[in-house]
Amino acid sequence: MVVENPGSLEGIRVLDLTSVVMGPLATAILGDLGADVITVESRRGDINRFMGAGPHPHLSGVSLNLLRNKRNLDLDLKSETGREVLLRLAATCDVFVTNIRPGALARLGAAYSDIALVRPDVIYCQAHGWPSDSDRADEPAYDDIIQAASGLADLAVRAGGEAPGLMPTIVADKVSGLTIVYAVLAALFHRERTGQGQRIEVPMVDVVSAFLLVEHGAGAIPQPPAAPPGYKRILTPERRPQRTRDGWINVLPYDREHYDTLFTVGGRPDLVGDPRYATGRDRIANSDFLYGRLREIIADRTTAEWLEICNRHSIPAAAIGRLEDLVDALPEAEHPVAGRYKVIPPPIRFGRTPASVRRPAPLIGEHNREVLAEIGFTDEEITKLTEQGVLREGRRRHG
Known part of the structure; x- marks a missing residue:
């Protein structure tokens, strides 16, 4: 499914000094949108090349x-x-994107001031765990660490667990990666209007804390606080998928009519019109009770029966999707080295400038000669750099 399509960022070149997932996800999205992304990678290979099984070393x-x-x-x-x-x-x-820590960037001569000397209008995005003006600026930070520091792990306790817990997905990395993308796009738009480049900083801990507090700031946001932090409907331990007679489903009644219907169909006429779900505030305050009763009635019918009922009455519902089913539904493409693989399509559908997959994942150093030739290096100069060990000869597609 590798196709030719320019995308809305055609003509924008991105220099990518990122690793693991947060930065590479951001630059992959910029690439999907049409940018020419050039990644400078450590010769030992980025850790994402070894995250789980794969068809090539x-x-x-x-x-x-x-x-x-x-x-x-x-x-x-x-x-x-x-x-x-x-x-x-x-x-x-x-655009220059990096998640190298500030101290290391300075030692490499790749800080904003260094890059702006050679490209004054550069959009320089520096993403790392902690703000650069904090005493933790040069400390390492991975997804698990940011989940802990941002308050995300605390949600497990507030949702009825016995201890803090980590979400079983690298949400801090991925939310931060998306934030890098919108920050870069906004800065490019500003440059388009003014000609000015700028430095952008994306501290992961700030990104995830802001993401978390959208709903969980809740009653603690007014000053003085009207209530402790935490959005009750989300934190109730009763908020979880419901077991049906033959599987699992998630039904989410969102207004009074939904509850009327479900309690009627579910054989609980005694709960129809109950004041505990009369208003939105009532439904939030009584989430434990309402979700508990909902789980009881859903156990009496099959998943298919409940999906039909909910669809007929416009009640939000979905069967529980399995990871295997999600992967099976993906389209396939042919990688020149790795063979057949599943493509995760860009999730945005543009009417005029579609996002697309134009290049398969490269091997380490695959484009050394191609990229350096584009910026004026002769073949002899590139060979000399390789002999000096500055470049490692790119692995060839057939090797």
Whole structure:
């Protein structure tokens, strides 16, 4: 399913100094939108290349989609020559994205001030765990750490658990990656109007805390607080999928008429018109009771019966999807090295500038010669850089 389609960011070049998932997800989305993404990768290979099983030693199931629409340069940034090559490349790029910590960036000569010298209108996005002006600026931070520090892990206790817990998905990485994308797009729009570049900072802990407090700030937001933080309907331990006679479903009655219907159909006429669900505030305050009763009545019918009832009465409901079913539904493409694989399609549907998968995930250093030739290096110069160890000869598609 690799197709040719320019996308809305055609003509924008992104220099990608990111690793693991947060940054690579952001640059993959920019690539899906049409940007020319050039990734500078450590010669030992990014960890996402080894996240789970895969068909090639340097291409995991994760990296096959996470690294798509990118060209790859294997450059030794710890060498003076390597840094000179990086700056020469940066001068041709509209956007510079990195999740390297501030201290290390400064030592590499790749801080905003360094890049802006060669590209004054650059959009420079620096994403890392902690704000650069905090005393934790140079501390490492991965998804689990940010879930803990942002308050996300605390939700497990507030939802009735015995201890803090981590969500079984790397939500901090992915929310931060999406935030990088909208920040870069906003800065590009500003540059389009004014000609000005700028530095953007995306601290993960701030991103996830803001994400969390949208609903869980709740009654604590007014000052003085009207209630403790936490949105009660979301935190009730009764808020979970319901078991049917033959499987699982999630039914979410959202107004008084929904509850009237469900209690009538479910054989609980004594609850029809109950004042505990008369208003939106009542339904939130009595979430424990209402969701508990709902779970009881749903156990008496099959999943298909409840889906038909809910569809007929416009009550939100869905059967529980399995990961295997989601993967099975994906389209397939042919990777030149890895063979057949499942493509996670871009989730946005544009009317005029479709997002698309134009390039398969590259191997480490695959585009060394191609990229450096584009910015003026001769074949002899590239060969010399390879002999000096500044570049590692890119792995070939058939090897």
